[in-house]
Amino acid sequence: MSTNAKQQHSLRSLVEGAIMVAVAFALSFVEIPVGLYGGSIEFVMIPLIVYSLRRGTAWGLGAGLVFGTVKYFSTGWALNWASILLDYSIAYMAVGIAGMAKDRPGGYIWGPLAGCFMRFVIHFISGIVLYAEYMPEEFLGLTMTSLPLYSIIYNGLFMLPNTVIAIIVCSILAKPMKRIKL
Numbered sequence: 463m464s465t466n467a468k469q470q471h472s473l474r475s476l477v478e479g480a481i482m483v484a485v486a487f488a489l490s491f492v493e494i495p496v497g498l499y500g501g502s503i504e505f506v507m508i509p510l511i512v513y514s515l516r517r518g519t520a521w522g523l524g525a526g527l528v529f530g531t532v533k534y535f536s537t538g539w540a541l542n543w544a545s546i547l548l549d550y551s552i553a554y555m556a557v558g559i560a561g562m563a564k565d566r567p568g569g570y571i572w573g574p575l576a577g578c579f580m581r582f583v584i585h586f587i588s589g590i591v592l593y594a595e596y597m598p599e600e601f602l603g604l605t606m607t608s609l610p611l612y613s614i615i616y617n618g619l620f621m622l623p624n625t626v627i628a629i630i631v632c633s634i635l636a637k638p639m640k641r642i643k644l
Contacts, residue, residue: 475517479525482513486529501620507557507628514561515573522558530554541592548588556580570636571629578625582617589613
């Protein structure tokens with residue numbers, strides 16, 4: 463690939479990333495709250511995952527980082543600076559792991575699963591490290607004595623439906639996305 467072709471490819475990747483971040487940001491205003499405890503079903507990961515599957519992991523990580531940071535500074539809430547990093551910047555950056563499934567059979571299933579799982583892991587860690595003091599004695603009718611169990615349940619309540627939605631939508635988009643030239 464010539465230098466000019468590489469520059470054009472990078473510029474296209476950058477512009478496509480900016481568009482996907484903008485689409486994710488617009489979709490961030492469409493949320494379905496999950497219970498009274500925070501977290502919501504949202505569609506923001508779909509454009510980030512599609513972008514990651516089209517451009518690869520590095521581009522996907524970058525787009526996720528940009529989206530998470532923009533989301534915090536525009537509409538986010540955080541407990542402290544570590545919460546900004548874990549709950550926004552790093553959590554959405556982790557969605558870019560979906561790019562590892564680029565050009566692989568079943569990538570539009572395994573990519574969303576990997577990206578969503580990595581976001582869940584970051585939220586799980588945040589729940590243990592940052593929100594330990596906020597664990598209730600009872601949650602969803604269960605007595606809470608284990609912080610890791612609480613973090614799994616709390617974050618699973620919104621990440622599981624988000625993961626299922628992302629896999630379904632990305633699977634539906636797989637064929638049309640293959641027809642779009644890079």
